[in-house]
Amino acid sequence: MKAISYSRYGGPDVLEYGELPEPKVGPDSVLIEVRAAAVNPVDWKCREGYLDGMFEAVFPVVPGWDVSGVVVRPGVAVTEFAAGDEVIGYVREDFLSRGTFAEYVAAPVRTLARKPRTLTWEEAAGLPLAGLTAYQVLTKALRVKRGETVLVHAAAGGVGSLAVQIARHLGARVIGTASESNHDFVRQLGGEPVAYGAGLVERVRGLAPEGVDAAFDTVGGDALQASVTLLSPEGRLSSIADPDVLTYGGLYSWVRPDAEDLQQLSELADQGVVRVHVSDTFPLDRAADAHRLNQTGRTRGKIVVTVPRNSL
Template identity: 65%
Template sequence: MKAIVINRYGGPEVVEYTELPDPKVGPDSVLVRTRAVGVNPVDWKIREGHLDGILDVCFPMIMGFDLAGVVQAVGGAVTEFGPGDEVIGYVRKDVIGYGTYAELVAAPVRTLARKPAALDWAQAGGLPTAGLTAQQALVNALRVRRGESVLIHAAAGGVGSLAVQVATALGARVIGTAGSHNHTFLRGLGAEPVEYGQGLAERVRALAPEGVDAVLDLVGGEALDVSTALVKDPTRIASAVDFRVSGLGGHYIWTRPDPEDLAAVARLADDGLLTVPVASTFPLGQAASAQALNAEGRTRGKIVLLVD
């Protein structure tokens, strides 16, 4: 099979498109023929070695966590899926080495859910990590309820654009930070946009004079600092990027595989309440270019690798 691997930490120059043996399928796993793979910031951060202190990594490493594809074979203990089933997955294993930037992936069933019929392959491939992050932050951690107000930083990005839709589906009022060129896009998703940068607190206060009920921070740094002045209760701040949130009494979100959470996001898509904005697609062999674009941090929606 063809796959994207790295043999050491480094920049885009360490990314290789190569031929590898097909993966073995354990008793609790299925073999998925990949159709699309979402590209996420964690991918290039792992490649550059930023997470070496907390993740066990083995080389050569097949990169990636997201996938959408078709089940080809199942392990002996698997009853959840069968050959021909279309699935999505956030395939993060305990040791990082056998990822999803590949034509074939052996995925534990605990990482998978059925693909939403409402999404095409590119959209489905971009859903798992971003959708799970939004679900686990807004529903599991912050417990957002109908009628509440939620501030989402970087609301036009890969995670933010899905978080806006998850919060809206929960019946919340959403205020989203983004550059002015993304404000029309955010309104289309159901958010009230505000310009980020200096004066952000005042602009949010103009919309919510008494503050907001919850905050999802996808920027960190100053955005998190501003959030403490805007939220009514600091325990209702969640951040997926800034560990300091725990010291404030809030929630640090480290996305975890969970088939029920993933299925919940998939149902939102099939119910017409969520779509996945796809900013760009690349063939699998151009993964280095896709990661470089993702690292710029200016993309509206998701970047996705397509696998023939």
């Protein structure tokens, strides 16, 4: 099969396009014919070796954890899916090796849900990791309730844009930080945008004088410090970007594969509650360019790599 892989840590130039063996399918996994795979910041962080202390790399590593595609062969013990089923997945295992930037991926059923009928392959591929992150932080870490005010940092980004929509669905008021060029986009999602930079704390306080009930930090550093300052006396804080959140009594959140949560997201997409904005798409052989663009940190929504049918 054609795939993207890297045999050593490094920049985007270590990514190679070529032939790799088709992955083996375990008893509790399915073989998926990939239609699209989304790019996430964790992909290039893994590629550059920043997470080497957390994940063992079995080279060559095929990057990518997000996928949308079609089941072509279920494992011998799989009852949840059959050949021909359209699925999405956050295909994260406890090591780096067989990712989703390939024509085929073997995915444990615990990482999968049925693809939303209303989303394109590209949109569906952008939902799992970012959507699960937003959903799990808001419902499990921050326990957002109706009527509360939630601060979401980087509200136009992949995780942030979904967090705004999910928080609104939960009945919360959402204040979202974003560059001024993305303010209309944040408003379309249901959030109240505020600009980054100097004066952020004062701008948010102008909208929420008594503080915010929950803050969702996706940036770290100054954004985390601002969040601490802006919390109400009983406010809750969670970060996916900065472990220092623990020193302030907050929670450091790392998204987990969860088939039930992912199915819930799929249903929310079909109900029109959440939508996935795809800013850019790249063919599989240009995955390095997709990594480069994602690494700038200045994208709206998701960047997606596509695998055309005629290459399979």
